[in-house]
Each structure stands twice: as structure tokens, then as C-alpha cells.
Amino acid sequence: xxxxxxxxxxxxxxxxxxxxxxxxxxxxxxxxxxxxxxxxxxxxxxxxxxxxxxxxxxxxxxxxxxxxxxxxxxxxxxxxxxxxxxxxxxxxxxxxxxxxxxxxxxxxxxxxxxxxxxxxxxxxxxxxxxxxxxxxxxxxxxxxxxxxxxxxxxxxxxxxxxxxxxxxxxxxxxxxxxxxxxxxxxxxxxxxxxxxxxxxxxxxxxxxxxxxxxxxxxxxxxxxxxxxxxxxxxxxxxxxxxxxxxxxxxxxxxxxxxxxxxxxxxxxxxxxxxxxxxxxxxxxxxxxxxxxxxxxxxxxxxxxxxxxxxxxxxxxx
Numbered sequence: 580x581x582x583x584x585x586x587x588x589x590x591x592x593x594x595x596x597x598x599x600x601x602x603x604x605x606x607x608x609x610x611x612x613x614x615x616x617x618x619x620x621x622x623x624x625x626x627x628x629x630x631x632x633x634x635x636x637x638x639x640x641x642x643x644x645x646x647x648x649x650x651x652x653x654x655x656x657x658x659x660x661x662x663x664x665x666x667x668x669x670x671x672x673x674x675x676x677x678x679x680x681x682x683x684x685x686x687x688x689x690x691x692x693x694x695x696x697x698x699x700x701x702x703x704x705x706x707x708x709x710x711x712x713x714x715x716x717x718x719x720x721x722x723x724x725x726x727x728x729x730x731x732x733x734x735x736x737x738x739x740x741x742x743x744x745x746x747x748x749x750x751x752x753x754x755x756x757x758x759x760x761x762x763x764x765x766x767x768x769x770x771x772x773x774x775x776x777x778x779x780x781x782x783x784x785x786x787x788x789x790x791x792x793x794x795x796x797x798x799x800x801x802x803x804x805x806x807x808x809x810x811x812x813x814x815x816x817x818x819x820x821x822x823x824x825x826x827x828x829x830x831x832x833x834x835x836x837x838x839x840x841x842x843x844x845x846x847x848x849x850x851x852x853x854x855x856x857x858x859x860x861x862x863x864x865x866x867x868x869x870x871x872x873x874x875x876x877x878x879x880x881x882x883x884x885x886x887x888x889x890x891x892x893x894x895x896x
Contacts, residue, residue, distance in 0.1 A: 645671070676777065704748075707750075707776045711774055749795060774807055813847075829849065833888050
């Protein structure tokens with residue numbers, strides 16, 4: 580929302596005596612003092628600028644916000660182009676663990692986005708591997724998942740094995756079958772700990788929805804009696820991973836997504852500003868039902884004011 584301030588200034592015109600003349604020495608001293616003050620001010624401004632980024636980082640969801648399956652959301656393309664043109668930092672924060680960051684970049688570039696890079700992504704597999712690694716409870720892991728899950732585990736130093744693993748990671752795998760699920764169950768019943776990358780119940784796709792990874796994790800929780808740690812959106816570990824990756828504090832981030840239960844709840848639960856877009860799973864009539872309140876709601880990313888959203892100091896809007 581833009582605010583317009585009107586100021587009425589009344590001035591009285593007073594007759595003034597001419598100022599007393601200063602000698603040259605006084606003038607030189609005054610100029611030196613002003614120069615010194617200016618240099619100190621500029622140094623202070625530089626220190627403040629180096630301590631905090633110029634603009635907040637936009638953290639965009641993927642499925643339902645940037646695209647639906649292989650179908651781009653055109654407003655998402657325009658949003659990224661706008662951010663890039665105005666030097667607004669951004670990254671993609673996704674609960675989808677299937678693709679590696681490079682595969683995600685290739686996927687988006689093929690569908691019409693431009694210059695998307697692997698380093699622009701943080702996913703739930705990265706957050707899960709980081710979270711478990713910090714527990715220091717073993718580094719042997721088996722997994723249900725695809726290349727994104729495998730790369731995240733290897734990057735954190737896990738050995739991927741089905742020989743008495745310490746953990747079984749469950750990530751989204753659209754090729755998994757009954758035999759693979761049964762093998763994971765056997766390893767879990769034999770003592771491995773269950774780690775689900777994310778708890779999304781459903782995923783948006785062109786023309787409808789499909790089963791999300793959270794539904795698969797819930798199946799293993801029911802079968803084993805174990806509870807997976809809560810890692811991905813809407814829980815704090817994935818936010819901590821993204822903030823560390825970007826090198827910023829939560830005050831300098833804005834979470835943007837279509838899912839009230841994950842994207843928006845992450846910000847709502849952790850004190851991060853949120854922008855809810857009605858392009859995917861939920862719509863504004865779901866806000867009251869779910870009791871998750873976004874800071875702002877738009878029907879399309881074309882309606883978002885990214886200059887204002889990203890402004891840390893209002894003078895740069």
C-alpha cells in the first residue's frame with residue numbers, strides 16, 4: 580500500500596541583519612570541519628551498507644508458483660525478470676526433492692525462464708541432509724528419491740547403502756513401486772531412523788493435483804510407528820538452511836508461494852514476511868479456514884510490488 584503524506588508549511592518572513600563577515604581562517608576551519616563530518620557520515624553509511632543487504636531476498640516457491648509440472652506460469656517468468664532488472668536478490672526454496680539444483684535450473688530454462696542457475700536453489704533434500712548430518716548419529720543412509728536426494732546426501736558426506744543404514748530418507752520419487760516401499764519398510768523395522776524430506780500432502784500439476792511426498796511419509800509413519808523429524812516447509816530447518824545459504828537474517832527475507840500450509844505457514848510460524856499468490860494449491864477463501872494469515876495476497880505475481888516488498892530502507896523504493 581502506498582501512503583501519501585501532505586505537509587503544510589507556514590513561514591514568516593523576517594527582516595534580517597546582514598551576517599557578520601568571517602575572516603579567511605574561520606572559513607577554512609569551517610570547510611575542514613564540514614569535510615570531516617561528510618567523510619565520517621559516508622564511512623558510517625558504508626559500514627551500515629556492508630552490514631546489511633541493500634534489498635531483501637525474495638524466496639520463491641516452485642510448484643504452483645513458478646510452474647505447474649512442465650507448464651510455466653507466465654507471471655512467474657515476468658517476476659524473475661523484474662527482480663533481475665532491478666537487482667532484487669532471489670532464490671527458489673522448494674519442498675520438492677526430486678531434482679538436483681542443476682536439473683531444476685535446466686527444467687526452468689527449457690520452459691521459458693532465462694539464465695536460471697543451479698546456485699539459485701535450496702530444496703528439502705539439502706535441508707534434510709544438513710539437518711541429519713548435524714545430529715552426529717551416523718552417516719550410513721538408504722533412500723527413496725531421485726537425483727536431488729542422492730546429490731544432497733553425497734554432498735553432506737553420507738554413504739548410500741542398504742547394509743544396516745542409520746537412516747532411511749524418504750523423498751519424492753514418482754518411479755517408486757511397491758517393492759521399493761517394502762524394502763524401505765524392512766530397513767526401518769530393522770532399526771533405521773525415518774527421515775522424510777517434506778510433508779506436502781498434494782502437488783499441483785496441469786489440470787489438477789497428484790500425491791505429495793508427505794502422504795508417502797505418513798504411510799511409513801503409520802507402518803513403523805516412527806515419526807519423521809519435521810524439516811521442510813512449514814518447519815524451521817529448511818528456513819535455517821536457506822538463510823545460511825543466502826547469508827542473511829530472517830528480517831531480510833520474503834517468502835512467496837501458493838501453498839498456505841507450507842510456503843505461507845513457514846513465514847507465519849517463524850516471523851518472516853509472506854506473499855501468498857493464488858496460482859496453485861490454495862485461494863484466499865482458504866485463509867480463514869486454515870487460519871494461516873499471509874502478510875499480502877495477490878491473484879497473480881503480476882500484481883506484486885517487488886520494489887516495495889524488497890525495500891529495507893523506504894528511501895530506495
